[in-house]
Amino acid sequence: MIYLAIAVIDQMALKKILIITYYWPPSGGGGVQRWLKFAKYLPEFGWEPIVFTPENPEFDLKDDSLTKEVSPELEVIRFPIWEPFGFYKKIFKKGGKLKQGIVIEKTKMSLIDRLSVWIRANLFIPDPRRFWVKPSVEFLVPFIHQHNIDVVVTTGPPHSMHLIGKSLKKKCQVKWVADFRDPWSDWDILEKLGVKGIALSIHRKLERNVLGVSDLVLVASKGIRRSLMAKYDKTEVRVVTNGYDTDDLKGIYADTNEKKFRITHMGLLNELRNPETLWDCLEEICDERPDFQSDLELVLAGMVSSSILDRIQSSQQLSHTLNHLDYISHQEVLEYYLNSSVLLLLLNQTDTAQLIIPGKLFEYLMVNKPVLAIGKRESEVQEILSETEAGEVFNGDDRDQIKQMILIAYDRFRNGDISRSSGNAEKYLRKNLTHELVSILDQLSLSK
Known part of the structure; x- marks a missing residue:
């Protein structure tokens, strides 16, 4: 109502x-x-x-x-x-800030960064x-x-x-x-x-x-x-x-003649959310279907772990498909959502991470595109996706199911059908x- x-x-x-x-x-x-x-x-x-x-x-x-x-x-x-933070930059002569993205990485942390994290955690x-x-x-x-x-x-x-x-x-x-x-x-x-x-x-x-x-x-x-x-x-x-707020879509339009099978993730992508199975599935499909490899565009925007970028850029199948963007405006984010074939929702694998519903999920519902979520299936995110018929959450090791969903979405893309069934998402306005x-x-x- x-x-x-x-x-x-x-x-x-x-x-x-x-x-x-x-x-x-x-x-x-x-x-x-x-x-x-x-x-x-x-x-x-x-x-x-x-x-x-x-x-x-x-x-x-x-x-x-x-x-x-x-x-x-x-x-x-x-x-x-x-x-x-200003004191931190002055003392350690850092040009940037002590970002959350530094805190959650396992690699490439300097001694100064580790000390900064300890101070942040304990003082x-x-x-x-x-x-x-x-x-x-x-x-x-x-x-x-x-x-x-x-x-x-x-x-x-x-x-x-x-x-x-x-x-x-x-x-x-x-x-x-x-x-x-x-x-x-x-x-x-x-x-x-x-x-x-x-x-x-x-x-x-x-x-x-x-x-x-x-x-x-x-x-x-x-x-x-x-x-x-x-x-x-x-x-x-x-x-x-x-x-979600439909006013956000005013003046933003979808390309009715999408040329790329675009799989999109916007926002923080760190080692806690790294979907290794997804990268493996995409490589397998590229090997099995040359048309998929030429059509695929993998869009990652925002703070992305260097280890994840290295993994994709070192892939013979995926390196040329990657479109890595820095932070972009909210309006630009919505433009990418509207012009994507699949929207990724990557969830931390920890039990406490299941307490959180990522805010981007609701904007995914607004743009009416299929959602591929990887995390823990038994979650509130899965309840919302089922309720709204927007997609599914797969466990990180559900290789066959993840691959099947990508192939179904790709076949629909090839047939010019990139919309999904619209469920009851109105209560999230x-x-x-x-x-x-x-x-x-x-x-x-x-x-x-």
């Missing part, structure tokens, strides 16, 4: 929600999309969003095109932040943005009182945002929602960082405090909800997934999801 909002709402009647987020345009990547879209549609349902975000953040990805998503009527407060808990907590609280306490804020939302990661919410809850007695886009102490990235022992105990203590003090915990997947409730028995954990969120906020604001 599509929910219809009231066209005109008296501005004086709007309830106010303060959104505290580290990621906001021109920050790029998946972390910015969730509350960018909620902020877009909240006014249609009677809520006025106000965004509090760093003025000078050290984020890895920048996408200036996302700034057009921000309504000129939206109040965005940009507050200065100090982060240790900056829960994350290097912790130094923003105290000054932000000092600024926001009077702001909340002066502007009659009804609800405060903190969204993590970085989970230090929740420490701001915890202090504001105690000082202002305002309703507080802690939003988990990803897990906290169960996040598989912590294991790769080497977080354990005392450091992991501190993470869990902070997580427990956030769940205990917050009025409500919002999560992006049922898996995160099960994880949190199993550990802390917190009853008020509600699920509102991420989704950002506007409908905002309606779900508003139902939760309305209940919370009326509670004592």
Whole structure:
């Protein structure tokens, strides 16, 4: 069901929600999309969003095109932040940042990088943005009182945002929602960082405090909800997934005469997600079908592990098919999605990784192309793909099934049929999801 909002709402009647987020345009990547879209549609349902975000953040990805998503009527407060990344660059004379991609690689880490990772894991808990907590609280306490804020939302990661919410809850007695886009102490990235022992105990203590003090915990997947409730028995954990916005496709068109059988993956592709079986299958098909090799284009965009690039570039069959792009804008990403024959969804193989639903999955549903997912079949991702008839998740060793799906998609490409059956994906529209969120906020604001 599509929910219809009231066209005109008296501005004086709007309830106010303060959104505290580290990621906001021109920050790029998946972390910015969730509350960018909620902020877009909240006014249609009677809520006025106000965004509090760093003025000078050290984020890895920048996408200036996302700034057009921000309504000129939206109040965005940009507050200065100090982060240790600048100190790191000055001391070690690094030209870049200590990116998450460095942390999760097994190879090509220098001694300085390893030391930096150890410091990040053991000294900056829960994350290097912790130094923003105290000054932000000092600024926001009077702001909340002066502007009659009804609800405060903190969204993590970085989970230090929740420490701001915890202090504001105690000082202002305002309703507080802690939003988990990803897990906290169960996040598989912590294991790769080497977080354990005392450091992991501190993470869990902070997580427990956030769940205990917050009025409500919002999560992006049922898996995160099960994880949190199993550990802390917190009853008020509600699920509102991420989704897609068809407005993003305005002005973007598919090529009706696709010349290449394009298999596409956008975003971080590291050793935890390396689909070795897929590369083997593609090589086998190239050997068996020369037409496949000449038609194939393998598009990988974003931060890709050097070991994965070396694997493909050293392949006699695949090297010439690779189209490796650096980070591209969200609009360009959608253009590639629309003009692809198969969309790859590569999932980490760890158990805790199954708690996360990649945000790109919902955009895959929007563009209506077949999805080839490789990870663990028993997962929430598989539930969504089955529900929407969009594709399947295969285990990493399901060689025959992966190969068969590629061949079926390729034969359809050769026959000029590259669409798929459209299942029920409408409930994942950002506007409908905002309606779900508003139902939760309305209940919370009326509670004592």
